[in-house]
Amino acid sequence: MSHTSPEPETPSDETIAREATLEDVETVAARLGLGPDDIERYGSHKAKLRQDVVDAARERGRRGSLVLVTGITPTPKGEGKTVTSVGLAQGLSRLGEDVAVAVREPSLGPVFGIKGGAAGGGYSQVLPMEDINLHFTGDIHALTAAHNLVSAMLDAHIHHGNELDIDVDHVSWRRSLDVNDRALRETVVGLGGSANGPPREDGFMITAASELMAVLCLATDLPDLRRRVGRIVVAADRDGAPVTVDDIGATGAVSALLRDALRPNLVQTIEGVPAFVHGGPFANIAHGTNTLVADEVGLAHADYLVTEAGFGSDLGAEKFLDIVSRQGASPEAVVVVATVRGLKRHGLDMWPADFDALAVPDPEAVRDGLPNLFHHVDVLRDFGLPVVVAINRFPGDTDAEVDAILDACSNREIPATISTAHADGGAGAEELATLVREQVESGRAALRPMYELDDSLRQKISAVATRVYGANDVTFSKQAEKDLERLTENGFDSLPVCLSKTPYSLSDDASKTGVPTDWTLHVRELYPAAGAGFIVALTGDVLTMPGLPARPAALDIDVDDDGEIHGLF
């Protein structure tokens, strides 16, 4: 994202994107050994892979190595994981490797809300930027349509006699829209008399938070997608038993609506590296990584596939390794992205982040923040994976600050280097690429998940809380205790767990920086994401529908008479 690296020397992302010369998407596909008939073009620079290419990837098996990019406990502006992922892929390409990168699809809500697109930045961005940040190939729109079809069929079922005896006070399936709109968080629907009703409380989430998004990102193929859709729990009946999408008869129509969305989107980085931009689930109530099918196609067709997980390693990476990797995608190496700014925030014990203050050089503060970085490294090593630290260097960072990180890593024998991928593209990430390749070639990766699936839900949550978050213990609210009981009764206890927690602290309290100790994780509520295939455990309030700020980014976005779009970055 542009705001993660506000270099005065580098032109704006928009300027860089506009001046870039893109290759035809067929040329990009050819780098993966894919022919013109393997892709379905969306204009000159976007394509979806054809269904048979996706289906063949599993059978074809893995050719390449998977590199997962994660980060330290971030500030709200992020540490530049996407820039580093794209830069690393470009760096590996410069080393002569056949490489692809896979990142998440931006969602319209944030694009119009806070300033900033979400397809990398500077000379490590994914193009065509306007398309990717707006409608792209329509995947998120398809999810919105599918999500709200379920809602409409559910309410129509209730309206037309409610044969399933659905308890209108226990409809868990909210509606969704890809917009930042606080007015839709809490609503009442079905008003206006019996022709429209019954009235009930409802609300909207942003589409990225829909369980259908998680389903899309975890499905191995179309039949698996269809099965997962059917299992989604949308309500409880008056006996408390779960009512599913299958029960209301929406499985087929929803799957038909998502058919094309399941096929990965192929675009390119600014240096012509094939890039899959596909899927974008939340990294708290969902697992926070692009689609599994994109990873699998990349791994089947390239030597390296670089992918990214949301927030710090406690959120996106933990979920990737404990949830996604069980479906087959297990990394050979992990990159932890750190910034001088981010570590300084931990060293200064600062919350909320004051970015002007963080711009003041302070090597001591950086040093004081290092335990947060080392915690993330230790967690990933505990997962059995070799780690490389990438320092996403900003122009204002002093040598003393950067050296503080490099020296400490060296003392602990953690491979670490600087990345200037934002300003320099792949050339700025060549050393990172070299280190990553060494780790991959060491063959030391041996993934050990934090828990086994036959552990109890309590044990699974405890393992993540203590071993990943560093909590002493876990407590459960009365509601959570009831939820645990019902989930076990309904046979959901063999699923992995997906803990929703603030990304801004390793603990459940955003104001606690560094590596919080002597604290207990409190689980408030649990619910099944039976289609996605995990149990969501909520530890705090989760906002699944953002709001617009007083001055939304939308105010500056425009299209000129020639059709050129301005203000996206």
Next chain:
Amino acid sequence: MSHTSPEPETPSDETIAREATLEDVETVAARLGLGPDDIERYGSHKAKLRQDVVDAARERGRRGSLVLVTGITPTPKGEGKTVTSVGLAQGLSRLGEDVAVAVREPSLGPVFGIKGGAAGGGYSQVLPMEDINLHFTGDIHALTAAHNLVSAMLDAHIHHGNELDIDVDHVSWRRSLDVNDRALRETVVGLGGSANGPPREDGFMITAASELMAVLCLATDLPDLRRRVGRIVVAADRDGAPVTVDDIGATGAVSALLRDALRPNLVQTIEGVPAFVHGGPFANIAHGTNTLVADEVGLAHADYLVTEAGFGSDLGAEKFLDIVSRQGASPEAVVVVATVRGLKRHGLDMWPADFDALAVPDPEAVRDGLPNLFHHVDVLRDFGLPVVVAINRFPGDTDAEVDAILDACSNREIPATISTAHADGGAGAEELATLVREQVESGRAALRPMYELDDSLRQKISAVATRVYGANDVTFSKQAEKDLERLTENGFDSLPVCLSKTPYSLSDDASKTGVPTDWTLHVRELYPAAGAGFIVALTGDVLTMPGLPARPAALDIDVDDDGEIHGLF
């Protein structure tokens, strides 16, 4: 639509579509003299025209003749206007003419609600049918996103201090979704405390009913679209003055979201005739025809452009001729589609329509229904246009019934013929094509709108009511009187009028069949669609958000393991 011609002999639309061999969209484009660089492909069989082709069409000017297809006062199953439009285009092509057809984009809501896609049927359908009926090229999704961005920015403005002093009880901009969902008709939003509020009454309309859809369909180019978007009235301030999209700063972002949606979609009919499927506004609160830009591109690149207007000539055609044609698209001939079934309903004075009863042969009832047909013919002649009657023949129709129509037309010197385009494709519409070509070549078209723009709003409404609907007079509710006053004060009185009325009668009462006499049109309310550029006059209740029936079509829609979608037709 398939249900308009339930022939037992003809295979299902789905079977016909699946067995059809499609040509590459570049081959189709070549029939319009367009090269590969003039289109942006969406896979093999769909494309959007590039912006410069659209922009050049106006300058290039008209090469071809415009044929408008309308119909008698329909039953709820329709009279087969789309089938006839597609068939006529195929018939003209068989006569050696360079021809294109332009029809509206289907909306997802009805596809999942009532049985039936909306891209013609039988051997006169537009392909690829699955794509056209589902997400297609994303135009409607773009409209949904743009519409709800306006809502979010509006509510965020109110939330963050309400500098424009918007009256929360006078927000006229509702939200929208492309789904049939009665629970969303009347809602309360902004609940859950001051972080989300203020609470206010709201509701959703289906996206096709959004004023943005009307704007898209009437805009001449991107700058015109942008101007129209900015003019849309979304609320009133506490002094009663209109608040526009420009006022809330959403014009640029909305226009950016709609940029690609404004470029016409090119596909093909089952016989390879170029088909524009683009835009789909309601034909009561909006004007009910595909985009003007699609018509203009078609007219610039073909000898004939066949287009269609919604419902009977009192609704879609009147609006086309009084609203759209003022932008430049004026027809050389009009086809009125009639069916034995539809005329029988008028002759039997039947409401609601009993389709089993209508299947019983009854030439006398057909004869008794003919005044409705002749009224439509007379109205169109009053507009100054030559008319051809097309009898969309169903397999169960008897010769005596069909002859009753043909004989009566012959007596009145109205060119008329049978079309069997559903069962026979273009071959079944060759005689129709011949008659249409004769009328076009006669050069007799001299469009006279029903009113002048400098007439008062009252005069305009009266002209449509008396000369088109056959009313004796018009009355206005107290509210409508106030609305007229305010519209005039705000300078909206020079706009054309768009009357919302039941399509199932020439009058404002659906139960009145044939040609109702001695009745008065009652106008309940008026409001400005200032972006679309017309004043909407409501004469009855208008449902802008359909509901799902007890057994929605979605229950039968599915996708198999190979990705083939079933149950769309």
